[in-house]
Amino acid sequence: MTLANKITFSRMMGIPFFMVFMMVAHNRELPANMAGSGFYYYLFAMIIFIFLASTDCVDGIVARRRKDVTILGEFMDPLAAKMLVTSALISFTRVQWLRVPWWLVVFRFSIVFHIPVF
Numbered sequence: 062m063t064l065a066n067k068i069t070f071s072r073m074m075g076i077p078f079f080m081v082f083m084m085v086a087h088n089r090e091l092p093a094n095m096a097g098s099g100f101y102y103y104l105f106a107m108i109i110f111i112f113l114a115s116t117d118c119v120d121g122i123v124a125r126r127r128k129d130v131t132i133l134g135e136f137m138d139p140l141a142a143k144m145l146v147t148s149a150l151i152s153f154t155r156v157q158w159l160r161v162p163w164w165l166v167v168f169r170f171s172i173v174f175h176i177p178v179f
């Protein structure tokens with residue numbers, strides 16, 4: 062397994078941590094006071110998301126520079142990116158102050174995975 066594939070798999074393993082912080086933040090959300098205890102969980106979730114999203118760029122650079130482009134990496138890298146974006150959209154539907162409707166998640170999901178909606 063190449064270094065780029067390890068980075069991709071670590072990104073996939075980090076997605077549940079992002080989801081846990083988003084769900085804990087949702088359960089602790091205080092609508093009247095944004096600086097409540099849920100705010101810091103959203104902040105940690107955002108930091109995790111930014112880190113995981115940046116690994117998408119890093120593994121591509123590593124694979125090209127080392128000439129370690131593999132079939133597994135070509136399959137897993139887009140899958141990991143889609144999993145990260147889909148998990149973020151699903152968790153955003155739970156955040157009251159963002160007001161992301163569920164149908165937007167379904168529409169985005171259908172675009173990502175090329176599923177006809179109508």
